[in-house]
Amino acid sequence: MMKCPYCHERLTDKVVKCPHCEQFLLDPILNLDHPSIDKKNCTFCDKKVLKEAKICRYCHRWLDEVDRIARDIDPDDLV
Numbered sequence: 001m002m003k004c005p006y007c008h009e010r011l012t013d014k015v016v017k018c019p020h021c022e023q024f025l026l027d028p029i030l031n032l033d034h035p036s037i038d039k040k041n042c043t044f045c046d047k048k049v050l051k052e053a054k055i056c057r058y059c060h061r062w063l064d065e066v067d068r069i070a071r072d073i074d075p076d077d078l079v
């Protein structure tokens, strides 16, 4: 029994992709320096995560959270 490093949901067997948060469980490739592996730094803890990751595996925050908040703000309110 293993847990998803992203959302901490239990994974029943060796899945390549977490069915709960839809993150690919390919952490070992994060340690490789290969041009075809796109990485980015987490907005919150600045650790390296996969570019397509939606949840940071270190601090478990949604990486598109900032985008969500930005979408919720009505531009007219800022004026």
Ligand SMILES: [Zn+2]
Pocket (backbone or CB within 6 Å): 004, 005, 006, 007, 008, 009, 018, 019, 020, 021, 022, 023
């Ligand atoms: Zn997950």
Ligand SMILES: [Zn+2]
Pocket (backbone or CB within 6 Å): 042, 043, 044, 045, 046, 047, 056, 057, 058, 059, 060, 061
């Ligand atoms: Zn993080």
